[in-house]
Amino acid sequence: MRAVTIGQAGFDHQFVEYPITLSQAANKKQSRIQVENRSLILAAALNVFSTDGYRGATLDRIAERAGMSKTNVLYYFPSKEEIYHTALEQTVEGWLDPFEAIAADGDPIEELRRYISFKLRMSAEQPEASRLFANEVQRGAPLMLEFLQTRLKTLVDEKAAVIRDWIDQGKLAPIDPYHLIFMIWATTQHYADFDTQIVAILGDQSKKQGFHEQAAHAVLSIILNGIRPR
Amino acid sequence: MRAVTIGQAGFDHQFVEYPITLSQAANKKQSRIQVENRSLILAAALNVFSTDGYRGATLDRIAERAGMSKTNVLYYFPSKEEIYHTALEQTVEGWLDPFEAIAADGDPIEELRRYISFKLRMSAEQPEASRLFANEVQRGAPLMLEFLQTRLKTLVDEKAAVIRDWIDQGKLAPIDPYHLIFMIWATTQHYADFDTQIVAILGDQSKKQGFHEQAAHAVLSIILNGIRPR
DNA sequence: AAAAAACTTGACTAGTTGGTCAAATTTGAA
DNA sequence: TTCAAATTTGACCAACTAGTCAAGTTTTTT
Numbered sequence: 001m002r003a004v005t006i007g008q009a010g011f012d013h014q015f016v017e018y019p020i021t022l023s024q025a026a027n028k029k030q031s032r033i034q035v036e037n038r039s040l041i042l043a044a045a046l047n048v049f050s051t052d053g054y055r056g057a058t059l060d061r062i063a064e065r066a067g068m069s070k071t072n073v074l075y076y077f078p079s080k081e082e083i084y085h086t087a088l089e090q091t092v093e094g095w096l097d098p099f100e101a102i103a104a105d106g107d108p109i110e111e112l113r114r115y116i117s118f119k120l121r122m123s124a125e126q127p128e129a130s131r132l133f134a135n136e137v138q139r140g141a142p143l144m145l146e147f148l149q150t151r152l153k154t155l156v157d158e159k160a161a162v163i164r165d166w167i168d169q170g171k172l173a174p175i176d177p178y179h180l181i182f183m184i185w186a187t188t189q190h191y192a193d194f195d196t197q198i199v200a201i202l203g204d205q206s207k208k209q210g211f212h213e214q215a216a217h218a219v220l221s222i223i224l225n226g227i228r229p230r
Numbered sequence: 231m232r233a234v235t236i237g238q239a240g241f242d243h244q245f246v247e248y249p250i251t252l253s254q255a256a257n258k259k260q261s262r263i264q265v266e267n268r269s270l271i272l273a274a275a276l277n278v279f280s281t282d283g284y285r286g287a288t289l290d291r292i293a294e295r296a297g298m299s300k301t302n303v304l305y306y307f308p309s310k311e312e313i314y315h316t317a318l319e320q321t322v323e324g325w326l327d328p329f330e331a332i333a334a335d336g337d338p339i340e341e342l343r344r345y346i347s348f349k350l351r352m353s354a355e356q357p358e359a360s361r362l363f364a365n366e367v368q369r370g371a372p373l374m375l376e377f378l379q380t381r382l383k384t385l386v387d388e389k390a391a392v393i394r395d396w397i398d399q400g401k402l403a404p405i406d407p408y409h410l411i412f413m414i415w416a417t418t419q420h421y422a423d424f425d426t427q428i429v430a431i432l433g434d435q436s437k438k439q440g441f442h443e444q445a446a447h448a449v450l451s452i453i454l455n456g457i458r459p460r
Numbered sequence: 461a462a463a464a465a466a467c468t469t470g471a472c473t474a475g476t477t478g479g480t481c482a483a484a485t486t487t488g489a490a
Numbered sequence: 491t492t493c494a495a496a497t498t499t500g501a502c503c504a505a506c507t508a509g510t511c512a513a514g515t516t517t518t519t520t
Contacts, residue, residue: 055286
C-alpha cells in the first residue's frame with residue numbers, strides 16, 4: 001500500500017505547511033505509549049469528526065472519547081487540524097489500492113463484482129471513515145482538493161480508459177465509464193453515509209447478519225443486469 | 231404539496247417543543263419585509279448549514295450572507311436551531327411528492343425514469359438542499375429521525391410494494407425493491423453531495439450545458455439495462 | 461402629519477473552544 | 491536503584507458564539 005499524501009491548501013483559504021505524510025509524522029521510532037495513544041486519539045477523532053464535521057468537532061470531545069485530557073491530546077498532535085488531517089489521510093490510504101487493482105486483462109464483470117463487493121464491505125466495516133470522507137468533500141474538500149484533482153483524477157481516467165476498452169471489445173454495454181464509476185461509489189458509500197436512514201426504514205433487518213451480502217447481491221444484480229425483465 | 235412536519239427530539243439529547251410546521255411558523259399574514267427577510271435568512275442558512283453542518287455554522291456567518299445584523303436574524307427566528315429546523319423542513323417538503331407520485335398503474339420503466347430524472351434535476355438545481363439533508367442524516371438525524379421512521383418509512387414500504395407487484399407481474403427483473411430505491415437515492419444525490427469530487431475529476435465538462443442530461447442518460451441506462459453487453 | 465407598530469442595530473453577557481505553560485508523575489535505560 | 495526523558499494534567503488565556511437588551515430608525519396606520 002503506497003502512502004497517500006493529501007493536503008496543500010489549508011483551511012479558510014489560508015495556506016499552511018503541508019504535505020506531511022502519515023508515515024513521516026509517525027516515523028522516528030515511536031514508543032509503546034506513543035503508538036497506543038496516537039491510535040486512541042485517531043480512533044476517537046474519526047468518531048467525532050465523522051459525525052460533527054471538522055468545525056463542529058471539539059478537542060474536548062475527542063479527548064474524552066480517547067480517555068485522556070485535552071492537554072495530552074495536544075501533546076501527541078500539534079493541533080486539531082493535524083488530527084483531522086492524519087485521520088483523513090489514514091482513511092483514504094486504504095481506498096485506492098482496490099480501485100487500482102481493477103485489471104484490464106481480467107474479466108470485466110468479475111473485476112467490477114470484486115470491486116463493488118470490496119467497497120460495500122468497507123462501508124459496513126468502517127462507516128465512520130466513509131462519513132469522514134463524505135464530510136470533507138461536502139465541505140468543498142479544503143484539505144483534499146489537490147489530491148482529488150491530481151492523483152485521484154489520474155487514476156479514474158486510467159480506469160475509465162480500461163472500461164472503455166472493454167466496451168470497445170464488446171465485453172460491456174456502451175455506457176459512460178465515468179458515470180459508472182460515480183454510480184458505484186455513490187451506491188456503495190450510501191450504505192455507510194446514510195446508515196441512519198436505512199436503519200430507520202428497514203428496522204432490525206438492516207442490523208441482522210447477512211444484510212451486507214443481501215445488499216451486495218441486489219446492487220450487483222442491478223448494475224450488472226439492470227432492472228428490465230429478463 | 232402537503233406540509234411536512236419533522237422533528238420531535240431536540241439536540242444533544244434534550245427535548246424541545248416541537249413540532250412546529252413551516253406554515254404555522256409562517257402564518258399570521260407576514261408583512262412584505264418579513265417575507266423578504268425570512269427568505270433571505272433561509273437562503274443564507276441553507277448555504278452555511280449545508281457546508282459547515284449544524285454545529286459548524288455560525289449565526290454571524292448566516293447574518294453576513296443574508297446581508298443583515300445577527301440581531302436582526304434573531305428577530306425573525308428565535309434561535310439557530312429554529313433556522314436549521316425550518317430550512318430542513320423546507321428542503322424535505324419538495325422531495326416527497328415526486329416519490330409519492332410513482333404510480334402503480336403506470337409503466338414501471340417510465341415511472342422510474344421520470345422519478346430518477348426528477349431527482350437528478352433536483353441535485354443539479356438545489357445541491358445545497360441535498361447536502362443539508364445529507365449532513366443531517368450523517369449526524370444521526372437528531373431532528374428528522376422520527377420523520378424517517380414514520381412517514382418516510384411508510385411511504386417507502388408503499389412504493390416497495392408497488393415495485394414488488396411489478397416484479398410479480400413480470401414487468402421488472404426480480405430485484406429487492408428497497409435496495410433499488412436506495413440505489414436511486416444514492417446515485418442521484420451523489421451528484422449534489424459529491425459535486426466537488428466530480429468537478430475535480432471531470433473538470434470543465436461537468437459544468438457545461440447538458441452535463442445533467444448526460445448523467446441522467448448514463449444512470450438510467452445502467453439502472454434500466456445493466457452493464458452486461460447487449 | 462402624527463402616533464403606533466414594525467424593524468434594525470451596537471453593546472453586552474455567559475459559556476465554549478483551541479491552544480499554552482509550568483508543574484507534577486511515570487517510564488525506562490544505565 | 492537512579493535520574494533524565496517522556497508523559498500527563500490543572501490552571502489559564504484570548505478568540506469566538508448564541509442569545510439579550512435597550513435604544514434608535516423606518517414603515518404603516520389612522
